[in-house]
Amino acid sequence: MEPPVPGASPATGDDEARRRxxxxxxxxxxxxLGHVAxxxxxxxxxxxxxxxxxxxxxxxxxxxxDAGLDADTxxxxxxxxxxxxxxxxxxxxVKASSISEYQRSRSRYQLSKLGERIQRDADGVLxxxxxxxxxxxxxxxxxxxxxGELAELVTAPGGIEPQDGLERVSTLFVQFTEFADSIxxxxxxxxxxxxxxxxxxxxxxxxxxxxxDYVEAITEDVSFRAPRISGALDTLWPHVPGxxxxxxxxxxxxxxxxxxxxxxxxxxxQRSRGREVADWEGLRGWFDDTDGHGSQVDQLxxxxxxxxxxxxxxxxxxxxxxxxxMSRRRDLxxxxxxxxxxxxxxxxxxxxxxxxxxxxxxxxIPPATDEVVPAHTSWWTGPVVEVPVALRERxxxxxxxxxxxxxxxxxxxxxxxxxxxxxxxxRAAAADELRSASGRFAEVRLTSAALxxxxxxxxxxxxNAQLRRHADAGGERAAEFDLxxxxxxxxxxxxxxxxxxxxxxxxxxxSADGDLLLDDLELDVGRASSDTADGEAEVSVS
Numbered sequence: 001m002e003p004p005v006p007g008a009s010p011a012t013g014d015d016e017a018r019r020r021x022x023x024x025x026x027x028x029x030x031x032x033l034g035h036v037a038x039x040x041x042x043x044x045x046x047x048x049x050x051x052x053x054x055x056x057x058x059x060x061x062x063x064x065x066d067a068g069l070d071a072d073t074x075x076x077x078x079x080x081x082x083x084x085x086x087x088x089x090x091x092x093x094v095k096a097s098s099i100s101e102y103q104r105s106r107s108r109y110q111l112s113k114l115g116e117r118i119q120r121d122a123d124g125v126l127x128x129x130x131x132x133x134x135x136x137x138x139x140x141x142x143x144x145x146x147x148g149e150l151a152e153l154v155t156a157p158g159g160i161e162p163q164d165g166l167e168r169v170s171t172l173f174v175q176f177t178e179f180a181d182s183i184x185x186x187x188x189x190x191x192x193x194x195x196x197x198x199x200x201x202x203x204x205x206x207x208x209x210x211x212x213d214y215v216e217a218i219t220e221d222v223s224f225r226a227p228r229i230s231g232a233l234d235t236l237w238p239h240v241p242g243x244x245x246x247x248x249x250x251x252x253x254x255x256x257x258x259x260x261x262x263x264x265x266x267x268x269x270q271r272s273r274g275r276e277v278a279d280w281e282g283l284r285g286w287f288d289d290t291d292g293h294g295s296q297v298d299q300l301x302x303x304x305x306x307x308x309x310x311x312x313x314x315x316x317x318x319x320x321x322x323x324x325x326m327s328r329r330r331d332l333x334x335x336x337x338x339x340x341x342x343x344x345x346x347x348x349x350x351x352x353x354x355x356x357x358x359x360x361x362x363x364x365i366p367p368a369t370d371e372v373v374p375a376h377t378s379w380w381t382g383p384v385v386e387v388p389v390a391l392r393e394r395x396x397x398x399x400x401x402x403x404x405x406x407x408x409x410x411x412x413x414x415x416x417x418x419x420x421x422x423x424x425x426x427r428a429a430a431a432d433e434l435r436s437a438s439g440r441f442a443e444v445r446l447t448s449a450a451l452x453x454x455x456x457x458x459x460x461x462x463x464n465a466q467l468r469r470h471a472d473a474g475g476e477r478a479a480e481f482d483l484x485x486x487x488x489x490x491x492x493x494x495x496x497x498x499x500x501x502x503x504x505x506x507x508x509x510x511s512a513d514g515d516l517l518l519d520d521l522e523l524d525v526g527r528a529s530s531d532t533a534d535g536e537a538e539v540s541v542s
Contacts (some may be wrong), residue, residue, distance in 0.1 A: 023085040023114050027122060031077065034066040038077060039086060039119040042111040049090030049110040052078065078109055086115030101477060133503040135186050135218050139179040144225050147232035162250030165243060173273035180296075183218075187303055190215070201488040219304050226297045230288045240280050247275065249384040266343045427453060431493040438525035442508050456525070457497040460488035465499075489528040 026035035041058045042050065050058075052071050055078070060067050066074075081087040090108035150168050153160040160168075273279055286296040335354060339347055375384055430449040437444045447455070465486040489496035500522045507518040 019085060020114060023118055025084050026081060026086060027118075033064075035077065035081065036067070036119070036122065037062065037064045037066050038074075038081065038181055039111075039115065040123070042087065042109070043116055043119050043123075045111070049108040051108045055109075074295070075107065078107075081115070082109065086112060086118065134182065135214075136182045137218060137221055139175045139182075139223060140225055142175050143172060143179065144229050144232070146175065147229055147236065151232045151236040154236060159246070160243070162246055166247050166251055169243075169274040170272060173279060173283070176286075177273055180286065183296075183300070186218075187300075189302075190307060191310075215304055215307065219300060222297055222300055226287045226295075230284075233284050233287070237284070238281075240277065244275065244277065289330070347389050406508065407489045427509050428493055431490070431495040434525045435495060435527060438523075441523065444510065446509060446511040448512050451509065451513060452515070453493075453495075454523075454525075455516075456508070457488045457490070457495070458499065461497055461499045464488060491528055494528050496526050498524040498526070500524070 004456055026032060026039070029035065037059060038055065041055055041062070044058075052075055056069065056071065056074055059069065059074075069077075078087060080087060087109045088111070090110045136381050146168060150160070150165070150172065153164070153168075281290070284290055289295045290299065335350070338350055426449055430447065430453040433447065433450040434454055437446065437450075486499040487497060501520055503520055505520055505522050507521055507523055509516040509518070
């Protein structure tokens, strides 16, 4: 809709808006299909005025609901379209050879600009409103390329040729407008699908592939090209006013119809896309946040995220349906329709049948056993019922009394004791294996438990090694660990490990977990003795 005339009063602007909105009336009246057929007849011509017989002939040729209208009824409908502003009475001279022909042809009609635009939009809605429109993603690459080339030509010495600039600007904005419209239409369709809560498995599968593949490709492509387009617009932006002035000087178009102070009435002109600074501001605001409210690219990402969240909601609903937790939405809607159509008494019966909500008499606490209260007794005159303190103050109906018995943990304790006995038996078997393999470690293959126990004893023995200091050949004192008395033992398992340092010795331990090589060390595993352990412990600690 065109903006109101500058300088007009608010009342004048409201009247103009009301007049334009009246042109949509023919789409909502009971005879709207007939009116649409008549408007299609006029939209199929250019600068042609048609009389009633001409319109009747074209309606019969096209077929449809108004193919059999008589001349009087058709004339009434044409006059109604004139009052709404969709048609105009023609001022062409009528040439007739008889009075009857003049009476048939004297009223001629032609299409108004507003009526043509409304009918064109209505046909588009009827034809493709529910269809999923493909996004013209390839146009975004052309917009990026066109902006880059235009920025290079505008910033070059001498600037761009006016005719070349006019062609490039027009092409650029046609491509961008088509891309933006396809994005808007596709996401409107996507929102319509997201609003559905009754998707079955096949529809959900198709929607999931559409969202995860198509929408993701769109979002990634827009996110990839948006920074480049913003950079080209930043380079071009200081030169936009000069470029538009140069294009206007080269080709004014309909701007020459505007008044120049010669007293002619004003003619409002809608410029081609790209010929106004506002068009460039809209293009820049689509890819970059210029007003602090976010760009269309940011809104695209947010819309995709909301679509993913809606997809997850539908997935959870279908999982609940598979486990038996079916949605009752359809049943509740049917119940609501029953309530809406039922009489008052029938609505009470439906509520009782659906929810078990009978007429309330008491709060669920029975009166004394010796009192019989009829069902028709009112609360105001009925006997008073004592309400427990817990229910009155805390809203709790739980019975209060002595505490419950302590939970029995004997079974858990039994399981823990069995597990501890199994671990002790496994360590004892590992100790027996080490004692039997002492002195011939290179010939046997230890189990994992035996090697783990040996490494545990070895770590303790090395920790018990003494640090001895002695003088070297240069007279300086050096320190080294003395492993002659290093040992460790486990008295519960009855095993003792002694570690000795022997130059050139190689001790190899083979096990299921791998091989362990100890250089310059010799290991001796024996049975622990309490007396020996005490004596050697005193030596190792001193």
